[in-house]
Amino acid sequence: MNLNADGTNLWGESMGRFINLSVILLFITFISACSNHTEQNKEVEEKESALNQTTYRFLHNKQEFEIISFYEEVLTYTEIMNENPKLDIKKVFTEIVLEPFKEKSSLSDVTLGNPFSTTTEIEQLEKNTKKLLKNQEQINQWIEEAIIESAELLSSGAVTKIYIFPVNPDDWFVINQMRGVNALTYFGNKIVFMIAPTVSEMDLKRVVAHEYHHTVNLFYNREQSMNSVLDLTITEGKAESFANIFYPEAKPPWTEPLPEDVEAKVLKELRENADSTDWKIYNDFFIGNYSKGIPGWSNYKIGYQITESFIENNPNHSVLDWTKINAKEIVKNSEYRDKILQ
Template identity: 40%
Template sequence: MKKLPFLLFLILIALTACSYDSANPASSQDNDKKAAEQSAHSSATEADTIKEEVPSSFSFTYKDQQFEVVYYYKSFLEYIEKAEQQPENLNGLYIETIINPIAEERGIRLSKGWGFGTPRELETLEKYLKSLIDNQDTIHKIITDSLKKSANELQPGADKYVYVFPANPEDNHVMETMEGVAASAWSENFFAIQIAPPYFEEKSLKQAVAHEYHHTVFFKKNELSYTLLESVLIEGKADTFAKIIYPDIQMPWSNFSSEENESQTWKVLKENMTSAMPSIQDDFFLGNTSKGLPQWANYKIGNKIMESFIEEKPNITIGDWTDMPANEILEKSKYAEKH
């Protein structure tokens, strides 16, 4: 059975609740009409109430910095309603309802690559949204607490906008391995969080907020360099920062499974440090068995270099090593000498 849009479903339920007086057909019709009008009005009011209850945004000031957390749920509910009426136009509706408004509001155009592809499993997406709304208090507390803890360790330097989305249900396999949370930073002001409720772990959200927060602070003073070494250390720095805030949290990409894995990854990194080729960057993120690279090799080796750096230079502040060039981090870490 085709699934009715959620708000329309509420109205239809109310309309079918009208009574019928068989003893007086004319009166019954009048009563039916009045009852229908009353029910429709009641349902519309209830629908409006439900829409109002869907979280939208929350702003707060901390450490003299402005933070805004934007829960992008209403737009996804709107997308679902439109998509059920126009199933042949999902891509267009998604761009119109989700992608373009963010570009207009914040000057950020989300890539429609991994994580932001057009959702097609509408029923599952609606279940995701319901779960996120039901667990709003927990999600909101984790995000705001993690932002404040991050700001305690490293001043933001610029206002922050955190957008929270339901994950695309089609990405369920990757979201499961990432414990239900994916995140990405787009500028010094903006980062996005995607949550897949079936696999959601609170620790993953805590770590993701701290990790992406660090990226935004890094972007404030540093231009992106696309060499392999720089991309590796960007992730290593952000993970190290998250570990300082949450020392008991270990993520699946934190460590190598064996010394052999680490040794081979370091070998490939040494040979390609200055490379800016997208293919080698992809190898370090996705893994490449022919080169002996595990999945998330960039995070793993970045973490290891930063661990060595902190061990060698424990008195260098977070702010200083955040802005320190990647080649200097590597040199002072003495990681190369140890391996």
């Protein structure tokens, strides 16, 4: 044992000083780490705060396009619900998200139908929305590229407004079966997109081309493009044929041919209800009616087959030609004439 001259423990005294020095160094290291962590958090917060949604406008061939996102409105909604989970979800969503959208789009409850639904998965909705906001430049670029390709082949001259929302995280049908994107087109050249952060470039672009064709079809044909079950079926078929020109490799499930026996049942139902204006009957083709042997997406599948048949039989018709031609003329000049027209 090492001792001081006065007999005290030299080793113990040295260790005491060493321990005290170690504590000081550890404290300094801890303060430094906290400071670095704080700086990192500050950088992350600054980056997140810098991500503001933008209204993106572009022109092509004298056509004007506007992409309007509602990420910030959705994030305000999720923040309110996270802080006050007992609030009425639908009421808050309507006030914070839906009403501002209706004001900007000039669409009413009657016109909209019910494309929006609320979710209890508020945290997931918030995460998805932040991802979309972070990637908004890329999403806008994909939309712009798809529209420019489409407008090069077909144009209307009208102003087109595109509204972007995150898809409801509960909507697994859109996320999985529709590959992360759903869309609706309204009169007045307005398109609403519901997007999941998992959507691929190809799938988004194909849906953009599909919906863009609807705007042109509505511009030229107005109500005639959606008067009857047959009109609506061919309208979807035309849009899919148009999208297929640019993105044939996408191969969405709603363009897959129906099995022969199923196609016969769908055609029989379509022949009997071609002129019907009953939305319930049309929904049988869209949603499916298994008691009648009609699967979902039958309107897309058979409409696409009919339009493709028309295009093959009439190679001299331009895209604008067959966009303007009415549904019965499309059927009449396809191989489906005798199977539908009475």
